[in-house]
Amino acid sequence: MYKKMPTECCWCGNDTTDSEVFTIPVKFKKDTEHPEVKLNGYITNLEVGGKKVWAIVTGLNSEAKQAGNDLIFMFCSKDCAYEFKDTLEEDMKFYNELF
Numbered sequence: 717m718y719k720k721m722p723t724e725c726c727w728c729g730n731d732t733t734d735s736e737v738f739t740i741p742v743k744f745k746k747d748t749e750h751p752e753v754k755l756n757g758y759i760t761n762l763e764v765g766g767k768k769v770w771a772i773v774t775g776l777n778s779e780a781k782q783a784g785n786d787l788i789f790m791f792c793s794k795d796c797a798y799e800f801k802d803t804l805e806e807d808m809k810f811y812n813e814l815f
């Protein structure tokens with residue numbers, strides 16, 4: 717589906733190849749660049765709380781997009797997901813671009 721999908725936790729960098737992953741879908745009101753790949757989605761890099769993270773930009777035809785989610789973050793554990801969410805909520809600069 718996504719050619720260059722990383723197999724690591726976007727928060728701590730742990731390898732997630734053979735393990736269960738946790739995802740957080742978010743809305744992102746800023747329009748994305750790359751119109752040529754918008755249909756299929758792509759991987760993007762963002763900065764949350766001063767930390768570089770990667771996220772999936774959902775393709776126009778994907779179920780996630782149809783459910784109203786524009787970005788999906790992937791984690792190796794619930795701990796990482798919660799920590800990320802806390803940081804995201806504190807990171808107002810980034811948060812203001814959501815919803």
Ligand SMILES: [Zn+2]
Pocket residue numbers: 725726727728729730791792793796
């Ligand atoms: Zn992790």
